[in-house]
Amino acid sequence: MREITGIVTDRDLLGEGVRSVDRALIAYGRAFEHPCKIRFVRWLARNLAGGRIKIRHVGGAVIAIDPEDYIGWAIFRTGSYEPASLALAMKIMTAAPGLFVDVGANFGWYTCAVASIAGARIIGIEPDAENCAALCANIDRNGLRNVVVFHGAVGAQPGLLAMARRSPGNSGTVAVAAGRPVLGNGGYWTASTPLQNLLDALAQPATRPVLIKIDVEGYEPQVLAGLDFAGPFRPKNILIEYDRTLGAAAWGCYENFAAFFTQRGYDLFDVTGRPSSGDGPLLEENAWVRDRDQTP
Numbered sequence: 001m002r003e004i005t006g007i008v009t010d011r012d013l014l015g016e017g018v019r020s021v022d023r024a025l026i027a028y029g030r031a032f033e034h035p036c037k038i039r040f041v042r043w044l045a046r047n048l049a050g051g052r053i054k055i056r057h058v059g060g061a062v063i064a065i066d067p068e069d070y071i072g073w074a075i076f077r078t079g080s081y082e083p084a085s086l087a088l089a090m091k092i093m094t095a096a097p098g099l100f101v102d103v104g105a106n107f108g109w110y111t112c113a114v115a116s117i118a119g120a121r122i123i124g125i126e127p128d129a130e131n132c133a134a135l136c137a138n139i140d141r142n143g144l145r146n147v148v149v150f151h152g153a154v155g156a157q158p159g160l161l162a163m164a165r166r167s168p169g170n171s172g173t174v175a176v177a178a179g180r181p182v183l184g185n186g187g188y189w190t191a192s193t194p195l196q197n198l199l200d201a202l203a204q205p206a207t208r209p210v211l212i213k214i215d216v217e218g219y220e221p222q223v224l225a226g227l228d229f230a231g232p233f234r235p236k237n238i239l240i241e242y243d244r245t246l247g248a249a250a251w252g253c254y255e256n257f258a259a260f261f262t263q264r265g266y267d268l269f270d271v272t273g274r275p276s277s278g279d280g281p282l283l284e285e286n287a288w289v290r291d292r293d294q295t296p
Helices: 020-029 037-048 070-078 083-095 109-114 129-141 195-202 220-225 246-251 254-262
Strands: 053-056 062-065 099-103 121-125 147-150 153-155 159-165 174-176 188-194 209-214 237-241 266-270 286-291
Touching: 020 037, 020 053, 020 070, 053 070, 062 070, 062 129, 083 109, 083 209, 083 237, 099 109, 099 195, 109 121, 109 129, 121 195, 129 147, 147 195, 153 159, 153 220, 188 195, 209 220, 220 246, 246 254, 254 266
Parallel strands: 099 121, 099 209, 121 147, 153 188, 209 237
Antiparallel strands: 053 062, 159 174, 159 188, 237 286, 266 286
16 A cells, blocks of 8 residues: 555545445435435444444554534545544554554544554543443444543543534534533533543653643643643644634633643644645644754
8 A cells, every 4th residue: 555644545445444334325325416415324324334334444444433413424425534633643654653542533534543563552531421432332333452542531630521522413512611511412521630640640761741632622722721731741742623613712822832841842834834824724734843942
């Protein structure tokens, strides 16, 4: 298979169905459009494929996606999700295999790809029960032995967090809710611990993460507040979500977001490696934060 900047580009394999039923559904889903197509595809997936379609992912992993989910549907239709950000993660981890921490792992799109790299170790963190079950299923499906899963959240201090999905049909919108969770409306409590404490327990011997990916729907400042940047787990690279709505609400403005990292000795880029100035939206709403000191 050919590789460009760490991501497989062989379109005969990447993003294609594994079973015959998967391949047939994908071929139909990417063909001509008609008004009832989404509803019909999802009905077929439920009745013919057990509700999840299996596709071939980066590194040869097999990922089961849910076409009724916003992210799953995007992958079903295009074969990829956040391709530039994933390519960056693969490039970083391939160049220096080591510890990858996936904060907001969802069903394992990044985790399972990085786990295919020899020498990589992964800690996947996911607070949502449904997402975490899908994550564990995808890990088991590929027989991955270099992944540890934490079913919970990370924040500034130990405690309980009220959680909810901002959009019921989008697994990527699991977020910390204001106030108490609304039971019966997708709300629930989850345990939270500082990221530093979690890494103390799970990343032994203590090793600097090569990359920490953080996608937690506006809770990124609290995740980072629970990490000692002067300690043994100071990350070499961070791939972090920053969008113009949740990011601005969480940080106040892009300048505050950038200042947090520059004051700690990091430079900011977009996911293609261009210096990030905050002018206009970031590609795929992700930023690459790189430590100026890349020594072990």
